[in-house]
Amino acid sequence: SSRVDSSRSGDRDETAAMLAFQARRVLQANRQLSRAVPGARNFWNISLPVLGGVGGAHITKYHIVRPGKDNVEWDDFLIALPEREHLASMSKEVPLFIRYLRVVTDKEGRQPAFQAFLERAKSGLVVESDVFISTEELLALMWKNGYSDSEKNAIQFTFPADYKFHYPELSVLFDLTEEDTYKFCMRTRMENSHIGELDHSMVKRQGFIRDHWLTFGVGIVIFKYFPFFNYYFGVKVFGTSMWCYTMWTGLNRFIARTCRRNEYMAAQKTAADVMQGEDKIVSSMRRFANDAKCVEHLGTFKEDTESKISTYRAALAQKMQQDLSERALKQLQAIYTFESGMGSAMQELVVVEAAASFKEKFPKEKALQDKAFTSAVKSLSGASITAADCPVASHFESAFKSLQGVDLATIKGNAKGTLPERVAFSQQAKETEFKQTFMVTGAEAAEVKSLASQAKSGEGYDFAKLSPEASARLEALYTSINAKVGYAMPDLVAKPIPKTSDSAANTYIEQVNAKLVAAASTLRQARLTAFVSAF
Numbered sequence: 001s002s003r004v005d006s007s008r009s010g011d012r013d014e015t016a017a018m019l020a021f022q023a024r025r026v027l028q029a030n031r032q033l034s035r036a037v038p039g040a041r042n043f044w045n046i047s048l049p050v051l052g053g054v055g056g057a058h059i060t061k062y063h064i065v066r067p068g069k070d071n072v073e074w075d076d077f078l079i080a081l082p083e084r085e086h087l088a089s090m091s092k093e094v095p096l097f098i099r100y101l102r103v104v105t106d107k108e109g110r111q112p113a114f115q116a117f118l119e120r121a122k123s124g125l126v127v128e129s130d131v132f133i134s135t136e137e138l139l140a141l142m143w144k145n146g147y148s149d150s151e152k153n154a155i156q157f158t159f160p161a162d163y164k165f166h167y168p169e170l171s172v173l174f175d176l177t178e179e180d181t182y183k184f185c186m187r188t189r190m191e192n193s194h195i196g197e198l199d200h201s202m203v204k205r206q207g208f209i210r211d212h213w214l215t216f217g218v219g220i221v222i223f224k225y226f227p228f229f230n231y232y233f234g235v236k237v238f239g240t241s242m243w244c245y246t247m248w249t250g251l252n253r254f255i256a257r258t259c260r261r262n263e264y265m266a267a268q269k270t271a272a273d274v275m276q277g278e279d280k281i282v283s284s285m286r287r288f289a290n291d292a293k294c295v296e297h298l299g300t301f302k303e304d305t306e307s308k309i310s311t312y313r314a315a316l317a318q319k320m321q322q323d324l325s326e327r328a329l330k331q332l333q334a335i336y337t338f339e340s341g342m343g344s345a346m347q348e349l350v351v352v353e354a355a356a357s358f359k360e361k362f363p364k365e366k367a368l369q370d371k372a373f374t375s376a377v378k379s380l381s382g383a384s385i386t387a388a389d390c391p392v393a394s395h396f397e398s399a400f401k402s403l404q405g406v407d408l409a410t411i412k413g414n415a416k417g418t419l420p421e422r423v424a425f426s427q428q429a430k431e432t433e434f435k436q437t438f439m440v441t442g443a444e445a446a447e448v449k450s451l452a453s454q455a456k457s458g459e460g461y462d463f464a465k466l467s468p469e470a471s472a473r474l475e476a477l478y479t480s481i482n483a484k485v486g487y488a489m490p491d492l493v494a495k496p497i498p499k500t501s502d503s504a505a506n507t508y509i510e511q512v513n514a515k516l517v518a519a520a521s522t523l524r525q526a527r528l529t530a531f532v533s534a535f
Contacts, residue, residue: 064195066195069088069197070257070260070261070264071088071199071200071201072088072197072198072199072200073197073198073199073200073203073204074195074196074197074198075195075196075198075203076193076194076195077130077186077189077190077193077194077195077196078190078191078193078194080198080203081190082198082203084128084182085199085202086198086199086202086203087128087129087130087131087196087197087198087199088128088129088130088196088197088198088199089126089127089128089129089199090126090127090128090129091123091124091125091126092124092125092126092127092166093124093125094121094125094169096158096159096163097159097169098117098118098121100154100158100159101114101117101169101172101173102114104173108175110175113172113175114172116172117168117172120168125166125168125169127166127167127168128166128167129196129197130189130194130196130197131166131167131182131185131186131189132164132165132166132167132185132189133164133165133170133184133185133188134161134162134163134164134165135155135156135159135160135161135162135163135165136161137188138155138165138170139152139155139156142155166185167181167182167184167185168181170184170185208246208249208250209246209250212242212245212246212249213242213246215242216238216239216242219238220234220238327486328486330486331485331486332486338434338437339434437484439484440481440484440485444477444480444481445535447473447477448474448477448481448531448532448535449532449535451466451470451473451474451477451532452532452535454466454470455528455532460529461525461528461529461532463524463525463528474528474532478527478528478531481531493520494516494519494520496513496516496517497509497512497513
């Protein structure tokens with residue numbers, strides 16, 4: 001019996017070992033299945049096949065991608081059911097909508113509503129980014145609510161198909177409350193399982209430090225009953241580990257946020273630099289857009305240049321002739337004006353000088369004073385006064401008679417003499433002014449000859465021998481004398497060509513500039529030689 005009992009106990013042990021082995025294989029298979037099938041959850045090693053098996057959810061390999069933004073979390077509105085303060089906001093520019101709203105409000109007589117919306121959107125309309133309806137959805141709603149075809153066409157032809165009407169726009173456009181338009185837009189987005197933007201700072205779980213140390217406290221309470229879980233391990237090891245994990249979490253969030261911000265700013269700067277570089281490349285390429293025509297132009301360059309040079313010479317000669325005629329005409333007009341002024345001023349000059357001579361004689365001559373007294377007495381007595389009795393009339397009459405038959409050119413002028421001498425003095429002063437203004441004086445001619453003698457070199461002249469002061473004076477005489485005689489000096493100044501960044505081209509430019517300097521020197525030599533030769 002003992003053998004039988006021992007054999008039975010051995011069979012039971014073997015059976016138990018086989019059952020334990022099969023149980024471990026099943027559990028391992030379930031664990032591998034739970035790892036291989038996303039979405040299958042295990043709770044205390046108990047699989048929930050309704051989530052991962054037949055009739056459950058099958059999670060595909062495709063991931064929904066949205067653009068990454070700072071402090072933005074993307075989620076399905078139907079699942080998240082966000083509150084209004086959880087939504088991410090943005091600033092929207094609405095120039096097209098404002099123009100359309102102006103027409104609608106003017107037609108409906110709602111100008112105050114337009115002004116209020118315009119003031120609100122002046123610096124950007126702040127809205128929740130995903131609380132909107134599209135153009136197609138708006139057109140469908142207008143059709144359901146019986147709007148006319150003209151109203152629907154106005155929306156369709158004004159706004160693009162991808163335009164988003166946010167709830168403040170719908171509110172002012174259809175004269176509804178913003179609360180109703182907000183709820184309707186959110187309902188429309190939820191029905192479409194819209195994945196929108198949420199404010200991460202509002203939807204993230206708050207108080208991670210509280211959670212960490214709550215975990216530490218619960219862990220201490222639970223594991224203090226386990227063997228070998230003493231004070232050192234609980235406080236020193238577990239507590240220090242939790243403190244390090246808390247600090248790592250906080251620093252990781254701060255560093256990650258800073259790194260993302262700096263990376264985004266660097267990416268924006270890189271993109272701006274790339275765009276700027278592309279613009280510069282395009283602008284540089286535009287400068288060489290007509291390079292293919294260079295060969296064609298070079299083929300006819302010689303003929304074109306010769307024809308243009310001949311045309312330029314003819315135009316230059318015509319321009320110089322026109323300038324000479326115009327300058328001479330102006331000079332003759334100035335001479336005529338001066339002479340006319342002298343003739344018209346002569347009569348006034350005679351009267352002024354006669355009056356001046358009477359003022360000088362009257363205090364000195366006793367006869368004039370007595371004559372004036374006698375004339376005054378006769379005037380008071382009522383007797384008639386003749387021109388011979390009046391000293392003023394008699395003086396002017398005698399002065400005017402003294403000018404008859406007198407040649408003013410032969411009389412020596414005197415500012416304090418008789419009337420003919422006074423008039424002659426003024427006339428001679430005018431003639432001197434005329435000579436100084438319109439004629440070359442002897443002093444100027446002598447100075448030109450003196451400077452020409454300094455530049456004399458053999459049979460010709462070398463004006464490079466003159467000092468800088470003498471050269472400048474000769475140029476000044478050339479300008480003033482030509483202006484007096486009414487000669488228009490041609491302006492043939494050739495400006496030097498500026499250098500470029502090409503060294504080979506700069507060599508050619510230097511040669512051209514040297515020839516320009518030599519041509520200017522030759523032209524100056526010929527001009528001054530002709531000038532001094534006239535004297």
